[in-house]
Amino acid sequence: MKVEEFPIKGLYAFTPKQFGDGRGFFSETFNARAFEEVVPGITFVQDNHSLSRDPGVIRGLHFQNPPHAQGKLVRVTRGRVLDVAVDLRKGSPTYGSHVAVELSAENWKQFWVPAGFAHGFCTLEPDTEFLYKVTDYYAPDCDSGIAFDDPDLGIDWPFDRASATLSGKDAVLQPFREFDSPFTYDDKA
Numbered sequence: 001m002k003v004e005e006f007p008i009k010g011l012y013a014f015t016p017k018q019f020g021d022g023r024g025f026f027s028e029t030f031n032a033r034a035f036e037e038v039v040p041g042i043t044f045v046q047d048n049h050s051l052s053r054d055p056g057v058i059r060g061l062h063f064q065n066p067p068h069a070q071g072k073l074v075r076v077t078r079g080r081v082l083d084v085a086v087d088l089r090k091g092s093p094t095y096g097s098h099v100a101v102e103l104s105a106e107n108w109k110q111f112w113v114p115a116g117f118a119h120g121f122c123t124l125e126p127d128t129e130f131l132y133k134v135t136d137y138y139a140p141d142c143d144s145g146i147a148f149d150d151p152d153l154g155i156d157w158p159f160d161r162a163s164a165t166l167s168g169k170d171a172v173l174q175p176f177r178e179f180d181s182p183f184t185y186d187d188k189a
């Protein structure tokens with residue numbers, strides 16, 4: 001498994017091996033022991049799967065507030081997305097900055113987005129299937145988000161608000177400047 005780090009501490013990309021043969025391929029898409037070596041102390045409790053029909057579907061930027069904050073291990077099994085994580089950890093040297101990674105069925109990359117980040121993605125191909133493991137259960141009362149196109153975040157999305165497809169909920173998310181983060185940065189983590 002290939003492991004990549006980023007300028008924002010806590011984010012990782014993993015590329016599991018694919019063993020191709022005449023039938024197709026085999027891949028260990030999650031191995032608790034290998035994951036633990038890079039990101040210790042994590043337990044996943046729920047697996048999610050979404051389908052987005054068109055290119056330009058933007059979901060995000062989402063997070064759950066404590067006590068149900070979620071870490072997410074995300075990947076794409078069909079199609080392609082631009083996946084984005086925004087650092088919301090108060091006191092972090094990279095607070096408010098983001099990492100964008102392309103995830104696709106072709107590159108087989110997974111992105112680890114710990115609790116304390118807002119997460120979102122934009123589909124780049126039709127019929128994109130997005131799969132992820134999360135570290136806490138869905139808690140609608142803790143569900144929150146920030147506008148994907150907030151100018152203060154400066155994310156270079158391939159679609160703008162007029163051309164993207166958004167949920168009603170995502171169309172009215174709060175601006176970053178009004179957001180009082182409940183997350184704190186742990187220097188030692």
Ligand SMILES: Cc1cn([C@H]2C[C@H](O)[C@@H](COP(=O)(O)OP(=O)(O)O[C@H]3O[C@@H](C)C(=O)[C@@H](O)[C@H]3O)O2)c(=O)[nH]c1=O
Nearest residue numbers: 048050059060061062063072119120121137138167169
């Ligand atoms: C996220 C989620 C949603 N739902 C339900 C609520 C709602 O009726 C329907 C669709 O929910 P949403 O519109 O919030 O789905 P979606 O916009 O795909 O939300 C997801 O976006 C990406 C970017 C993330 O990071 C995820 O954590 C999650 O927030 O599914 C669950 O039952 N369990 C869940 O874990």
